[in-house]
Every structure is written in C-alpha cells, then in structure tokens.
Amino acid sequence: MTPKRILYRIIQIITVLFGISFMTFLLMYIAPGNPAQSILLASGIMPTEEKVQNLMDLLGLNAPFMTQYIGWLENVLHGNLGVSYSLNKPVADLLLVRLWPTLRLTLFSMVLMVMISVPLGMLSAVYKDSWIDNLIRGYTFLGVSVPNFWVGLLIMLVFSVNLGILPVICSGGDFISMIGPSMTLAFAMSAKYTRQVRTVVLEELNQDYVVGARARGIKEWRILWCNVFPNSLLPLITMFGISVGSLLGGTAVVEVIFSYPGLGNLAVSAITSNDYNLIQGYVLWTALIYMMINLLVDISYNFIDPRMRLKR
Amino acid sequence: MTKQNFFLKYRTFTIFGCLAVLIIFAAIFAPLVTGGVDPTSGSIVEAMLPPGGEHIFGTDKMGRDIFTRVIYGARTSLTATFAVVVIVFMIGTAIGVVSGYFGGIIDAIFMRIADTMLAFPGLVLALAVAGVLGTSIRNAVLAVALVTWPKYARLARSLVLKIRDSDFVAAAVVTGSKTSHIIWKYMLPNALPTLIVTAATDIGSMMLELASLSFLGFGAVAPTPEWGLMLNEGRDYMQSVPWLMIFPGAAIFVTVVVFNMLGDSLRDILDPRSSEV
Numbered sequence: 001m002t003p004k005r006i007l008y009r010i011i012q013i014i015t016v017l018f019g020i021s022f023m024t025f026l027l028m029y030i031a032p033g034n035p036a037q038s039i040l041l042a043s044g045i046m047p048t049e050e051k052v053q054n055l056m057d058l059l060g061l062n063a064p065f066m067t068q069y070i071g072w073l074e075n076v077l078h079g080n081l082g083v084s085y086s087l088n089k090p091v092a093d094l095l096l097v098r099l100w101p102t103l104r105l106t107l108f109s110m111v112l113m114v115m116i117s118v119p120l121g122m123l124s125a126v127y128k129d130s131w132i133d134n135l136i137r138g139y140t141f142l143g144v145s146v147p148n149f150w151v152g153l154l155i156m157l158v159f160s161v162n163l164g165i166l167p168v169i170c171s172g173g174d175f176i177s178m179i180g181p182s183m184t185l186a187f188a189m190s191a192k193y194t195r196q197v198r199t200v201v202l203e204e205l206n207q208d209y210v211v212g213a214r215a216r217g218i219k220e221w222r223i224l225w226c227n228v229f230p231n232s233l234l235p236l237i238t239m240f241g242i243s244v245g246s247l248l249g250g251t252a253v254v255e256v257i258f259s260y261p262g263l264g265n266l267a268v269s270a271i272t273s274n275d276y277n278l279i280q281g282y283v284l285w286t287a288l289i290y291m292m293i294n295l296l297v298d299i300s301y302n303f304i305d306p307r308m309r310l311k312r
Numbered sequence: 313m314t315k316q317n318f319f320l321k322y323r324t325f326t327i328f329g330c331l332a333v334l335i336i337f338a339a340i341f342a343p344l345v346t347g348g349v350d351p352t353s354g355s356i357v358e359a360m361l362p363p364g365g366e367h368i369f370g371t372d373k374m375g376r377d378i379f380t381r382v383i384y385g386a387r388t389s390l391t392a393t394f395a396v397v398v399i400v401f402m403i404g405t406a407i408g409v410v411s412g413y414f415g416g417i418i419d420a421i422f423m424r425i426a427d428t429m430l431a432f433p434g435l436v437l438a439l440a441v442a443g444v445l446g447t448s449i450r451n452a453v454l455a456v457a458l459v460t461w462p463k464y465a466r467l468a469r470s471l472v473l474k475i476r477d478s479d480f481v482a483a484a485v486v487t488g489s490k491t492s493h494i495i496w497k498y499m500l501p502n503a504l505p506t507l508i509v510t511a512a513t514d515i516g517s518m519m520l521e522l523a524s525l526s527f528l529g530f531g532a533v534a535p536t537p538e539w540g541l542m543l544n545e546g547r548d549y550m551q552s553v554p555w556l557m558i559f560p561g562a563a564i565f566v567t568v569v570v571f572n573m574l575g576d577s578l579r580d581i582l583d584p585r586s587s588e589v
Contacts, residue, residue: 012431019428024440031444145568147520149527149540150561153547161551249435253524257547267436268528271443279440286436 006299013291017284021076024283025069028276035085036061038274042086059085072280081284082277086270091281094266099285102255102262105185106247106289108178112186113193114240120190121197125205126224136194143191148250152184152257170258181254189247196239200232207231234305241297248286325577331570339386349377351384352535360553370555372545374535378555381537382563388538389567392453392531393519399457401511404464409499411465412472413491423469426462434459435521442530449538452531456521460514467510471503509582513575516568523564539564 036055040047056062060071075082081091124136159180160168170177204210205228213223252264259265263282270278319326338345354375363370369378407426411419429437442455475481475498484494525531526540534541539560546556 016428016431019425020432020437023428024437027441028444032446141569141572145516145565145572147523147527147540147543147561147564147568149524150543150557150564153543153550153557153561157550157554157557245433246435249433249439252436252439253528256528267439268443271440271530274444276444279444283436283440287432290433291431 006295009295009298013288013295016291017287020287021073021280021284022069024280025072026065028279029065029068035059035274035276039085042273076284081281084270084275084278086273086275086278091277094278095263095281095285098261098263098266101260102251102264103289105178105181105251105255105260105262106244109182109185109189109247110240110244112182113189113243116186116190117193117197118236121194122201122224122229124194124198125201128202136198140191140194143188143194146188148184148188149253149257151187152181152254155180155184156257170260177258177260181251181258181260184254184257185247185250188250189243192246193239193243197232197236200235200239201228204228204232234301237297237300237304241294244293245290248290322577322581324573325581328570328573328577332574335386335567335570336390338383339390342380342383342387346377346380346383349380351376351380351537360549360556363555369559370553372542372556373549373553378542378559381542382539382559384537385539385542385560385563386567388449388532388536389519389523389564392449392522393515395453396456396460396518396522397511397515399453400460400464401507403457404461405468405500405503405507407461408465408468408470409472409495409503412469413476413495413499419469422465426465429459429462430466435524438521438525439528439530442525447530447533449526449532449536452522452525455525455530456518460518464507464510468503468507471506472499475499475502505582509575509579512578513572515575516572519564519568519571 034052034056036052036059037047039055040051045051053062060068063071072082079092081095083089084091084094087094120136120139124133127133156166156168159166166180167177170180210223210228213227214220251262252268254260255262255265256268263285267279267282269275270282342351354371354377356375358367358371358375359373361367361371361375363378367377367379369382371377372381407422411422438452438455438459441458442452445451445454481494481498484498489497522531523538523540523543526538527544529541529544532538532541534545542560543557546553546560549556
C-alpha cells in the first residue's frame with residue numbers, strides 16, 4: 001500500500017458512506033412508518049391528523065426529499081447526527097456511549113475466533129483426511145449450520161441458568177458479561193474461518209518449496225511454523241477483515257439476547273420505534289467501523305509482506 | 313449412464329436430496345402430518361405441557377402444540393427462503409448478464425451500486441430495511457434480497473465477461489444473430505451452472521438470516537408459526553420451559569444442515585474443480 005493507494009481507499013470509503021446514507025435515507029423517505037406518529041404515541045398524545053402534520057413540519061419531514069437529505073448531510077458534516085426521536089438525546093452521544101462496548105465485544109470475539117480457528121485449521125490441513133480432519137470438518141459444518149441466536153440461547157441456558165457461572169443479563173458491559181456473547185459470536189465465526197485456514201494452508205503445503213524443505217530433512221513443525229504459516233498469513237488476514245462484516249451483523253442479534261449494552265441493541269430498539277436519525281447513525285457508524293478495519297488490514301500488508309513494500 | 317447409477321454414484325447428494333424432499337413434503341402436507349391440529353390456536357388449560365403423551369414436543373404458553381407449530385414453521389421458512397433465492401437469482405443474473413454484455417454506462421451504474429452494497433455488512437442493512445419497511449415476512453424477504461443480489465450480479469457479470477470476447481460469440485454477431493438470441497443462447501447457459509451452485513449453497517445461510525430477522529422481531533408476525541419467532545417467544549421461559557426453544561432451534565439447525573449438505577454435494581457434482589482442495 002503506497003500512500004497514493006491509501007488515499008484512494010479513503011476516497012472510496014467516503015464514496016461508499018455517501019452511497020449508503022443516500023440509500024437508507026431514500027428508504028426511510030418511502031417507508032410507510034411515520035416517526036411523528038411514533039413520537040406522539042410514545043409521549044401518550046392521541047396522534048390526530050393535525051398534530052401529526054404539525055410535528056412533521058417541525059421535524060422537517062414534509063420537505064422534499066433532496067432538501068431533507070442535503071440538510072441532514074450538512075449537519076452530519078458538522079458532526080451533528082441529529083436528535084433521536086425516541087430517546088430525545090443527540091444521536092452522536094448515544095452512539096458514542098455504545099460504541100466502546102460493541103467494539104470491545106467485536107475485538108474479543110475476533111481474538112477468540114483466531115485462537116480457535118488457526119490451530120484447528122492447521123491441524124485439519126496437516127492431517128488431511130484423517131480422523132482429526134474429519135472431526136474438525138464436522139465441527140466447522142456444525143458451526144455454519146447452527147443459528148447463532150440459538151447458540152446464544154443454549155449457552156445462556158447452560159452457563160447462566162443451569163450452572164450459574166455467567167450472568168443472565170449482561171448489561172454491565174464488564175469483562176464477565178462479555179464472555180457469553182463473545183463465545184456465541186466466536187463459535188459461528190470460527191467455523192467459517194477454520195475452513196478458510198484449512199484451504200489456504202493446504203494450498204501452501206502443496207507448494208514445491210515444502211517438498212524441497214522436506215527433502216533437505218528440515219523438521220515438519222519447523223516447515224509448518226516458519227515457512228507455511230507466514231506464507232499463508234496474507235490471504236488469511238484478508239479473509240479476517242471480510243469476516244468482521246458478518247461479525248458486526250451478528251452483534252445485533254447477540255447483544256439483544258444477552259441484553260448487552262452495545263450498538264446493535266440500541267439499533268434494534270431504534271428500528272422498533274421508527275427512530276430514523278438513530279438508525280441512520282447506526283448504519284453509518286457500522287459501515288465506517290467495517291471499512292476502517294479493512295483499511296487497517298490492507299495497510300498491515302506492508303508490515304507482513306516485504307514484497308508489498310517494494311512494489312511502489 | 314442410467315438414472316439409478318447416478319444416484320448410487322453420488323450417494324451424499326441422494327441421501328440429502330431425499331431428506332430435503334422429506335422436509336418440503338412435511339411443509340406442503342403439514343395438515344396431514346399433524347393430524348389437522350390448528351397451529352395458531354390452543355387451549356389455555358393445556359399451556360406449557362412438557363413433551364410427551366399427546367403433545368410430543370409439548371405446548372407453549374398459549375397451549376398450542378409445538379410439534380404442529382414446528383411443522384407449519386417449515387412452510388413459512390421454506391417459502392420465504394425460496395422466495396429470496398428466486399428473487400436474488402433472477403434479479404442478480406439479469407443485472408449481471410446485461411451489465412457484463414453491454415458494458416458502458418449501464419454497467420458502471422449497476423456495479424457502483426453493487427460495490428457500495430458489498431462494501432458493507434449485509435445483515436446490518438437488512439435489519440434497517442426490514443425494520444423501516446414494517447414488520448412482515450414479506451418485508452424481511454425484500455430486505456434480505458436487497459442485500460444479497462449484488463453478489464449474484466457480480467458473479468454473473470464476471471462469468472459473462474469471460475466469454476463475451478470469445479470467437480464463437482464474435483462468429484454469432486458476424487453471422488447476424490440478434491442480441492437477445494446471443495444473451496439467451498450463449499451468455500445465460502454459460503453463466504447458469506455456477507450461479508445455480510452458488511444459489512444452492514446459499515440456501516442455508518439465507519434461511520438463517522431470515523430466521524434471525526424474525527427472531528429480532530422484524531420478520532414473521534405472531535401468531536404465524538415461524539421458527540425464529542418461536543425462539544423469541546420461548547426465550548422468556550428458558551428456565552422453566554426449555555422445550556419452547558429446543559425444538560424450533562433444532563428444526564432450523566436440521567433444515568439448514570440438510571440444505572447445506574445438498575448444496576455442497578451439488579457443487580461437487582456440477583463443479584468438481586472448486587472442491588478439490
């Protein structure tokens with residue numbers, strides 16, 4: 001990644017953010033739900049036609065689409081994501097409070113995922129077609145087929161309800177409350193990732209240099225960790241970046257199950273109450289997190305693969 | 313090769329094909345399987361009965377038979393999933409083939425939209441779309457379709473690009489074939505096998521996405537029997553009535569396993585190269 005390439009990527013991220021915000025804004029414009037009505041209902045006022053119209057004027061919801069969008073965009077560029085209809089607080093503040101718990105949960109799940117996937121994937125590749133391989137492949141198959149919310153519920157049933165080790169409601173946001181949700185996320189993610197590790201390592205094991213190293217009598221574990229693993233790192237890191245996407249989607253479901261105080265949980269309640277500003281903010285932030293992680297992944301190639309530094 | 317040999321040769325495909333057909337039949341003939349019990353009504357006297365006896369999977373808080381609801385749930389789940397698959401397959405293929413073949417401005421517009429969608433975690437957007445459009449299974453289908461079509465469009469486009477400049481296409485153009493003829497007879501048949509394999513392997517994950525939406529309350533509406541929704545309803549009674557969440561979850565799991573295995577074995581048959589590693 002040359003600086004020029006990084007700049008290009010940042011421009012791309014900005015374009016995607018524009019595209020996403022436009023699409024979600026358009027969607028909410030044509031959607032049947034009416035935030036004004038929800039606000040009135042939430043505050044216990046009978047939503048008559050007149051009151052709804054007055055409130056819509058006040059919120060600027062009666063303006064033409066482009067006026068609304070440009071107005072919103074102008075605010076966003078000034079760092080103002082608007083006010084949440086349902087919670088009556090600035091969206092930026094609400095999101096900021098929830099950002100760190102979700103980020104922490106995501107990072108912790110990713111660490112768990114790597115800790116499970118890399119050893120399993122490599123074992124599976126090295127002992128291809130043996131019983132170990134079959135066992136691990138069985139595990140990965142189980143992992144991709146089982147709904148993650150069911151896993152979450154089962155983990156809760158066993159560890160929180162029956163054994164009483166973990167809290168049932170993880171609203172504290174401390175370390176112990178992260179264990180249940182991250183186990184759930186890591187289980188599903190590690191299944192996919194283990195498969196990818198296996199494929200990549202198998203491909204690398206078939207390379208000529210491995211045969212050469214073996215012929216020279218270099219120990220198998222040395223070839224594996226000093227040659228094969230570093231060489232497989234590049235595709236693995238790319239796939240890692242991509243899998244963050246499904247992880248971020250998965251957090252919403254898992255946070256709801258465990259009542260974890262993260263972005264996803266906030267988003268689900270925002271969607272239920274037609275809180276358009278909050279939904280917009282959530283979608284934008286998640287997109288930003290995802291793309292920033294992938295940008296960092298791309299930049300990290302420079303440090304991992306010397307060839308990338310030379311390609312200028 | 314006779315038909316029988318084919319089924320014997322690809323044993324995994326045959327076994328899971330039969331199981332899939334069994335599930336589909338259970339869904340279609342749900343009233344026969346469950347003996348005509350209404351999945352949406354129960355008697356409150358029989359609420360939360362444990363599995364066994366007359367109700368082999370027990371009953372829920374409204375006294376509805378869970379076995380019946382699980383079987384009828386297959387209807388909801390399978391219909392919705394197949395709807396998503398058909399929609400994204402048709403729209404994705406159409407857009408991809410047209411973009412790939414004609415190129416130019418159409419291609420640029422569609423592919424920029426597709427790239428924007430692909431550069432973004434799908435479930436997050438699906439959640440927002442399904443929620444904003446209003447809670448219903450139809451809107452959940454639309455939401456999942458909206459975030460999935462770019463994958464198919466991209467794939468179809470790349471497959472078309474691969475053959476667009478081949479000699480046989482050039483020959484067809486020179487000999488005066490109509491554009492529609494070239495698209496239908498050359499482009500589409502070349503792209504279809506890969507697209508079908510992709511669709512078949514995606515059935516499982518789409519089913520899971522739809523169930524997650526229902527679970528979060530942005531899909532099926534009560535009292536519709538739907539597995540994700542049933543899990544959500546059973547969540548509150550986890551401690552005292554665990555069978556409320558065991559059976560619907562197991563139903564999703566088994567169905568997804570069957571369709572995943574079927575998809576994988578179909579890929580092995582149609583596209584042996586991709587499964588070599």
